[in-house]
Amino acid sequence: MQAARGGVGVLLVGPRVALHAELGKHAGSAALPIEVVEAADVIGMDEHASDVRSRKEASINVCTALVKEGRAAAAVSMGHSGATMASALLTLGRIKGVDRPAILTHLPAQGGFTTLLDVGANADVKAAYLAQWARLATVYLRVVEDRENPTVGLLSIGEEDHKGSALVVEAHGLLRAAHGQGVNFHGNVEGRDILRGTTDIVVTDGFTGNVVLKLAEGEAKVLFGWVREALGSTLKSKVGGLLVRGALRGLAERMDPSTYGASILLGVRGLTFIGHGSADARAVKNALLRAERAHEAQLVARLEAALAGETPQSV
Template structure:
């Protein structure tokens, strides 16, 4: 595998997000301390000031790329078309021109998607990119997509996403023949709405796809399949529900452990185990989600991301870049298109 220190740097939109540069720069510093090269994209003076808070940062593989503009969280995603010096546009251009291997943004998610699509373009055979995310499951993690890029979809989109996600897991996570489930209201083939029924038929006939069949919401966390595909409207609800429920459940656990002296003593005995569970459920463990289907690696995270999430997102993006994921995805989609064409003849 390519030495981490010889790979292309990862471009970080260091101006976007709910809290501005502080947590973004802190996460970049932590990633750089592990040897990862990071391009901090944003207002040069402010980023220099932020970096000065970290002794020894001048010796780390960090470089500032000036971008005087930033698209705020309350602005329109369409603004990316006219604001070329916005940090997210500059960061994506670094990937487009080969100066960076991937882009990571915790800023305006709509602007991040629009900028990546406009700047990088789509892979051949992909109608709409999707946001691919990981959720914890009984068997480790499950890959869910789309989680918010496309509220209104066509059946072909989900078929393409199943192919993209399968290639992603083979290349980046080393999973052979990852299984694909289609989110529906029942496991039986005839269950679901018109969209689900049509997608089911498409997935059944796709050559080389390890299609498991329909899965229900409960199957996501049981790890019944490696991949679950659905429309972006449903996927985003699933994602936010999972994140919110995890916080509530741990709140209940904390309340129960603090209810009495005896429960507090018991809490001391299970503290380390609970920390391990909390780490698995923490969205910061994955850092950001991949916008899959564009001709470049683009990772989009929460605006409220902390330094840990930023660090993990940068490391995850670099890992994907080192595997040559985009080239592998492009080849897979080309093969899938050729196979479909030959079947239709």
């Protein structure tokens, strides 16, 4: 409803009766551009992603089919991440030149945010994937976030070109070769560079990226908990705590993942956004606004154009 009030037309996919009942609780919902689309089945959080193959009536499959048919501009899900990825890949297919789609997300960083991918779609990767993702993320930042010529860092364990795993050293060579041709390659970056914002984009495999994402979010929570604890530790700090509360609240909001709404599955032929299962209304609204921006910027067509001419590893 928040997004619809902002002008985004929403197709709400799920059990029609329950969704209408829910909408009915909110005054004014009938006047908003919200349409309910029936989906009798849902893939639960504890079920298998591969179920999307057989359960055509599952809400996520209905969602991605709407995108495939052109009835929806984007699929946005806060449900089963694996099922969302599988359904998007199955229904929408891959962009030519992309071996594997990757999940791209944003982390708060000095000077704004750092764009990180892959944060979990591919635990095992090839060097060529990383080079393709650098291209995809560059187009994404340029057309959706208005960043001109964004810099790309390759996550490694030393800044020198030869540092890192065998995979990373190989990817470094590919990215070096791509520099100036759709990728503004900065070189290797380290864990500390992610929140420093050394580069606009950080490319890594989906295992490391997922660990980074969960560590970064988890650490922010733990540290703010400790700050709160410290502020309550003495009478003096309690009084001071009351005075600084407003200033710290702005900071907490900045660190809140829901600011960025959802991650995008980059590399499929259709817009697909994947959010946290714990997403709140603000996160859902921001995800829908971001989806609309990506659609208006013709992101998928721009990605296809940028990757045309690339030879994927596997066909």
